[in-house]
Amino acid sequence: MGEAGADAILISQPNNRRYLTGFTGHDSPSGSSAGWLFVTPTEALLLVGFLSLEQAQRECPDFGHLDTAGKPAVLVGQLAREHSPQRLLCEGSHLTYAAFNELQAQLPAGCELVAVEGWVERQRASKDEGEVAKIQRAAEVTDAALQHVLGIVRPGLTERQLAWEAEKHMREHGAESLAFDVGVAGGPNSSLPHNPPGERPCQSGEPIWIDMGAQVDGYCADLTRTFCLGEPEARLREVWDLVHRAQQAAIAQCRPGMTGREVDSIARDIIAEAGYGDKFGHSLGHGVGLVVHELPRLAQTSSDVLAEGNIVTFEPGVYLEGWGGVRIEDLGVIRGGKVELLSAAPKRLVVG
Amino acid sequence: MGEAGADAILISQPNNRRYLTGFTGHDSPSGSSAGWLFVTPTEALLLVGFLSLEQAQRECPDFGHLDTAGKPAVLVGQLAREHSPQRLLCEGSHLTYAAFNELQAQLPAGCELVAVEGWVERQRASKDEGEVAKIQRAAEVTDAALQHVLGIVRPGLTERQLAWEAEKHMREHGAESLAFDVGVAGGPNSSLPHNPPGERPCQSGEPIWIDMGAQVDGYCADLTRTFCLGEPEARLREVWDLVHRAQQAAIAQCRPGMTGREVDSIARDIIAEAGYGDKFGHSLGHGVGLVVHELPRLAQTSSDVLAEGNIVTFEPGVYLEGWGGVRIEDLGVIRGGKVELLSAAPKRLVVG
Numbered sequence: 001m002g003e004a005g006a007d008a009i010l011i012s013q014p015n016n017r018r019y020l021t022g023f024t025g026h027d028s029p030s031g032s033s034a035g036w037l038f039v040t041p042t043e044a045l046l047l048v049g050f051l052s053l054e055q056a057q058r059e060c061p062d063f064g065h066l067d068t069a070g071k072p073a074v075l076v077g078q079l080a081r082e083h084s085p086q087r088l089l090c091e092g093s094h095l096t097y098a099a100f101n102e103l104q105a106q107l108p109a110g111c112e113l114v115a116v117e118g119w120v121e122r123q124r125a126s127k128d129e130g131e132v133a134k135i136q137r138a139a140e141v142t143d144a145a146l147q148h149v150l151g152i153v154r155p156g157l158t159e160r161q162l163a164w165e166a167e168k169h170m171r172e173h174g175a176e177s178l179a180f181d182v183g184v185a186g187g188p189n190s191s192l193p194h195n196p197p198g199e200r201p202c203q204s205g206e207p208i209w210i211d212m213g214a215q216v217d218g219y220c221a222d223l224t225r226t227f228c229l230g231e232p233e234a235r236l237r238e239v240w241d242l243v244h245r246a247q248q249a250a251i252a253q254c255r256p257g258m259t260g261r262e263v264d265s266i267a268r269d270i271i272a273e274a275g276y277g278d279k280f281g282h283s284l285g286h287g288v289g290l291v292v293h294e295l296p297r298l299a300q301t302s303s304d305v306l307a308e309g310n311i312v313t314f315e316p317g318v319y320l321e322g323w324g325g326v327r328i329e330d331l332g333v334i335r336g337g338k339v340e341l342l343s344a345a346p347k348r349l350v351v352g
Numbered sequence: 353m354g355e356a357g358a359d360a361i362l363i364s365q366p367n368n369r370r371y372l373t374g375f376t377g378h379d380s381p382s383g384s385s386a387g388w389l390f391v392t393p394t395e396a397l398l399l400v401g402f403l404s405l406e407q408a409q410r411e412c413p414d415f416g417h418l419d420t421a422g423k424p425a426v427l428v429g430q431l432a433r434e435h436s437p438q439r440l441l442c443e444g445s446h447l448t449y450a451a452f453n454e455l456q457a458q459l460p461a462g463c464e465l466v467a468v469e470g471w472v473e474r475q476r477a478s479k480d481e482g483e484v485a486k487i488q489r490a491a492e493v494t495d496a497a498l499q500h501v502l503g504i505v506r507p508g509l510t511e512r513q514l515a516w517e518a519e520k521h522m523r524e525h526g527a528e529s530l531a532f533d534v535g536v537a538g539g540p541n542s543s544l545p546h547n548p549p550g551e552r553p554c555q556s557g558e559p560i561w562i563d564m565g566a567q568v569d570g571y572c573a574d575l576t577r578t579f580c581l582g583e584p585e586a587r588l589r590e591v592w593d594l595v596h597r598a599q600q601a602a603i604a605q606c607r608p609g610m611t612g613r614e615v616d617s618i619a620r621d622i623i624a625e626a627g628y629g630d631k632f633g634h635s636l637g638h639g640v641g642l643v644v645h646e647l648p649r650l651a652q653t654s655s656d657v658l659a660e661g662n663i664v665t666f667e668p669g670v671y672l673e674g675w676g677g678v679r680i681e682d683l684g685v686i687r688g689g690k691v692e693l694l695s696a697a698p699k700r701l702v703v704g
Contacts, residue, residue: 026533028645031445050633051546092450093383097442097467100449115449164523171516181378181529194403281402293380 001041006114008085010076010103011037013094015290016120018218021060025052036072037063040083047075073099077106085111093117118295125287125295126309131219132333135288135311136342137174138221139331141214143345145169146225150351155204155229159184159197162210170214179213179220179292190226190324193282193317204230207240207324213292220292222313223343224329227351236326239276239318240349243326246270246316250284250298251332254314254339260302267316268300276318285313288331310334311342353393358466360437362428362455363389365446367642368472370570373412377404388424389415392435399427425451429458437463445469470647477639477647478661483571484685487640487663488694489526490573491683493566495697497521498577502703507556507581511536511549514562522566531565531572531644542578542676545634545669556582559592559676565644572644574665575695576681579703588678591628591670592701595678598622598668602636602650603684606666606691612654619668620652628670637665640683662686663694 001009011017014027017037023046025034035048035056045064048056057065068075080088088107090100092115104113127135148169149162163182170178185195186208202208209226226243228236246267254263264284271280283299286292288311296304298312306312315329328347332339353361363369366379369389375398377386387400387408397416400408409417420427432440440459442452444467456465479487500521501514515534522530537547538560554560561578578595580588598619606615616636623632635651640663648656650664658664667681680699684691 051544054544090449092453093448095449096445097447097449097452098444098469101444117450168520192403192406 001039004089004116004119006085006087006089007041008080008083008088009039010088010090011039011120012099013091013120016091016094016124019120019124019290021046021063023048023056023060024218025055033072035068036076038076038079040085043083045079047072073103073106076103077108080106080111081108084108087112087114089114089116089119091116091119121295124289125304126307127289127311127333128309131289132309132311132335132342134217134219135221135331135333138179138214138216138219139223139342139344141170141174141216142212142221142223143343144173145212145214146210146223146345149210150227153202153208153227153229153351156201158199158201159186159189159195160199162202163197166210166212170212175214175216177215179215179222179288183209183211185209185325187324188322190326191319191321193319193325193327202229204228205233205236207232207236207326209325209327211327211329218290220288220290221342222288222292222315222329222331223345224315224327225345225347226326226328226349228349229352230350232349235323237349239320239326240328242271242274242276243316243318243328244347247314247328247330250314250316251330251339251341254306254332254334256306256308256310256334256337258306260296260298260304260306261300263298263306264300264302267314271316271318279318279320280316281319282317285315285329287312306334308334314339353391356441356468356471358437358439358441359393360432360435360440361391362440362442363391363472364451365443365472368443368446368476371472371476371642373398373415375400375408375412376570377407385424387420388428390428390431392437395435397431399424425455425458428455429460432458432463433460436460439464439466441466441468441471443468443471473647476641477656478659479641479663479685480661483641484661484663484687484694486569486571487573487683487685490531490566490568490571491575491694491696493522493526493568494564494573494575495695496525497564497566498562498575498697501562502579505554505560505579505581505703508553510551510553511538511541511547512551514554515549518562518564522564527566527568529567531567531574531640535561535563537561537677539676540674542678543671543673545671545677545679554581556580557585557588559584559588559678561677561679563679563681570642572640572642573694574640574644574667574681574683575697576667576679577697577699578678578680578701580701581704582702584701587675589701591672591678592680594623594626594628595668595670595680596699599666599680599682602666602668603682603691603693606658606684606686608658608660608662608686608689610658612648612650612656612658613652615650615658616652616654619666623668623670631670631672632668633671634669637667637681639664658686660686666691
């Protein structure tokens with residue numbers, strides 16, 4: 001609070017709120033918040049609606065709890081009159097423009113509402129051992145579901161069927177939910193880095209990728225494998241080996257102190273040297289935590305500096321329009337000066 | 353556009369964008385948008401990222417398509433310089449405070465950025481026959497899953513197991529996803545109107561409710577039933593009959609032209625007369641469409657006027673702390689001057 005030059009802070013973003021308090025309430029899809037965290041130098045209060053009050057009290061015994069009566073901005077106005085902060089920080093990349101203005105209108109004269117961005121998100125980038133253990137568990141649930149899918153996949157199963165098999169396995173073996181919708185793409189569909197699973201049946205000899213992640217105790221995993229049923233054509237083996245080599249190099253050479261751009265370049269240079277530089281149209285990776293896309297970013301546009309405790313994906317890909325694509329993704333934690341993989345699912349091109 | 357006094361409109365809210373264009377792209381959970389709709393008197397453009405461009409072109413052939421290159425605000429700035437609008441409307445209850453400011457900074461002098469609220473949401477409240485058919489189908493998928501759950505439920509199954517059985521049935525019988533997470537609560541847990549399903553096993557004689565909805569072609573359903581395994585105690589039968597009677601009265605008497613408050617009062621008065629007025633702690637219902645909570649609202653605080661084509665829930669409830677709760681919810685469309693139910697799942701207290 002000192003470094004931010006503020007004497008009160010309002011946290012509204014649900015994952016930031018959970019990170020700081022342990023409160024697992026979900027905001028409603030229609031936009032109403034499960035609660036706001038209001039912090040002053042002497043108090044930490046959860047402002048929650050009637051429906052979530054009991055849950056907040058049970059989950060966060062070290063915090064105060066106030067009922068918003070459906071009007072959180074009005075309650076913050078009352079608190080601001082009691083505590084008289086001069087600068088109240090809020091999250092400008094979460095509060096909507098309308099909510100910011102509604103809140104500002106409730107504040108007493110002399111209290112400035114200051115929007116900041118990324119304040120808690122930057123703290124979330126470094127995981128403690130408890131968080132690492134949860135992500136490790138999410139990765140294990142994800143690995144097991146991949147093994148299940150590789151055990152049942154055969155020509156004729158559709159993308160949608162494979163995605164559902166993966167989801168069911170995760171949900172029935174320890175995942176409270178998914179980190180994101182399972183992606184599956186085969187043949188020409190696989191040349192799009194993201195593909196909603198459809199009715200196309202898998203065929204022998206073509207690239208098929210699956211991108212999936214479980215969520216356990218709020219924490220996410222993220223894993224991609226590309227495989228082929230039966231004998232791959234020569235180009236598929238060539239591209240798969242290239243992507244695999246680029247990924248392994250990035251994992252082996254990644255060190256704390258490097259920028260996201262430097263780590264991205266390790267993989268990107270290898271792919272570019274092989275002539276596929278313009279076919280790797282996304283970044284190498286991203287942080288993973290309570291949300292599947294967090295800081296730090298491993299990308300050409302990223303100046304984030306990697307540090308101990310970061311958990312990131314390594315997921316280079318090569319996509320050839322009309323033919324297909326290959327992506328291989330693992331999750332690793334930066335620990336003891338290097339990358340320790342959290343994903344343990346086997347990487348092999350040929351299945352069945 | 354005329355009535356809004358604007359000469360350009362920017363739509364960023366994903367369901368509003370889908371409603372106006374048919375584009376089904378999903379915004380990423382990390383906050384980045386799948387695309388913005390930019391409309392002038394002469395052009396309707398979808399501004400989408402590289403990853404969604406092909407999808408937008410396929411799904412929305414009647415719109416123009418521009419690649420945002422990851423910077424939608426910059427692109428809107430360019431378009432504003434080309435089209436020279438004087439007033440550009442945006443969605444103040446969707447754009448974050450930071451995004452609003454970033455966008456404003458990109459606009460040329462003479463172009464005012466005006467935040468409005470609920471503009472498309474109000475249009476979405478009246479469904480056309482195509483939308484009614486999709487919600488009807490979502491309701492049928494939901495009804496079938498309820499039948500499945502009632503067929504397998506027995507003492508000892510946990511809330512979580514019942515919720516997963518309901519979800520699997522919906523997902524394997526026509527639902528592309530869920531309208532919301534399935535809620536299940538038994539015994540004392542059922543006295544909270546919302547309860548994340550936990551490890552508590554169902555027991556005979558107690559109230560158990562399940563609240564669920566499938567999503568089909570983007571459109572949602574919403575259904576709640578309260579039941580009892582074996583013989584209910586006298587109070588459960590009394591409360592169940594009361595809630596059922598209040599619900600039936602609201603459905604029978606609801607007419608276009610009434611306010612949301614008037615419809616809410618039909619059910620609320622019956623519950624209050626029986627002495628449970630303070631135990632019905634939520635509103636009677638809400639509109640349902642692309643999102644499970646839409647306009648109009650049926651609540652004491654609602655002045656929304658009901659109209660033909662509205663699709664709303666009727667879901668009175670009575671909750672007694674420490675004992676349990678009863679809620680019965682159906683979905684209906686206002687058509688031909690009255691309510692036609694879209695839910696057809698049986699309502700009976702005693703199961704098994």
